[in-house]
Amino acid sequence: MWAHLRELIFPMPGACLWCGLQGAPAVCGRCRVELSWLPPDRCPRCGRPVAVGPWGRAAAAGAGTAAGPVRVPPAPPRCWSCRVRPPAFAGVTCLGLYRGLLKWTVNAVKEKGQRFLLPPLAEMLARRLLADGVVFDLVTAPPLDPRRLRRRGHHPALALADQLAVLCGRPFLPGALRRTRAVRAQSGLTGAQRRRNLRGAAEAVPHAARRLAGRRVLLVDDVITTGSTLDAAARALLAAGAVGVWAAVLADNGPRRALP
Template sequence: MTTRQERGAVRQLRRFGDALLSLVYPPVCAGCTSAVSRSPAVCAACWRDLRFLERPFCEVLGLPFAVDPGAGLVSPEAIANPPPFARLRGTVLYQGLGSRLVASLKYGDRTDLVPLMAGWMGRAGAELLAEADLVMPVPLHARRLLRRRFNQSAELGRHLARTHGRRFEPMMLRRVRATRSQVGLSASERERNLRGAFVLDPHRVADLKGRRVLLVDDVFTTGATVSAAARTLLRGGAAAVDVLVFARVAAGGS
């Protein structure tokens, strides 16, 4: 059997396995578990509960505008408090099904949602992915990673890097200080909470010099987490840092 024939046989075997699996576990909606034609997917009703972020939005923060102010404009938030990262793109607003999908992946061990969520992220951040030299997830501290068993941002980033042919670097940026939960903290408290939380692996930092980094996270709320990570990367020699998240709040600047 030739290599081409072998690949064809593998594809046929995979299709047969997928068909058999769908008979045992029929595909269901990622939002409400109603029946759908394929998985991963959401039903029509759940689709209407998603608010995808599309232009017009702030070219820096990805913050949606109520009206179109013209191409290339930035929000007052970005002008008043410029972030250390160059551009942020979000996929959906952090509300309704968007927030439930994040919670299901993060706390419900729903790693089966990664292809669906990362697929949407890939479309929202296509321009960022096209220009990225390295894809990195926002890291978890070792103790939190041990409790959760996986880093949801790393799972999303790994899928994005693989499907878009980018270099994935999950270990170059590390979280060395266990910080308290950001929930309920003010912007200044969040910044203090994250001071010194991130470092670069000294054995890998040479590969960062002059590279454009795409930092991947699940949610963007105030910007404190990704800003602290971006500053660490820029101090280490990154040419620029962009940010791609699954969900972001409607206003504010995680």
């Protein structure tokens, strides 16, 4: 499935988009390391840092057969939260921590519309998905609140999902999910408030449900904090007939808590 994963080709040597290093690719080696650093020991289910062994994620990625796709096995939980109440998504692949250069980049894309920074990030995230052995059939993103979409004028997670679909050679399904009701802004809410805020707030649109049935879905977002947004979206995808959901995010903004 990864035959279409390729290097992003830039027309000519220029400068690093982050530090301005002349003669470097779009992201130089030093900035690449800073953007993509993660603690070595993390729960493969939710991404939460844990003091245990390596991820071992490839064994939990799922596989296809001649008869069709099989159900995505969930990654083995290694944190207390996932052992008690695991999220609906089977696992998460993350590029880096929401701090420093990556935090600045995510905010530049989301709030200032600097989407030219997305292609190098998408390429790095695609490579991490490959390294994690993640198998999926199509790509989509959680729905964005209409008020926020009007304010920003763009949907960063959807743009990232589109680029990942191209890099990974998989169909892109925009607008697969929609809001069923208005929700409060997640910023500033506690983990419990976030979960209540999003519970039952997403559903698959009818035309997308037909394409989701029996498929393994890669669910793409920009930042994961408590995991509530991805959990609510994953539940809607599974309710529509998807056989498994794996999450892919640019930045991790904190430890996950138990989900109801």
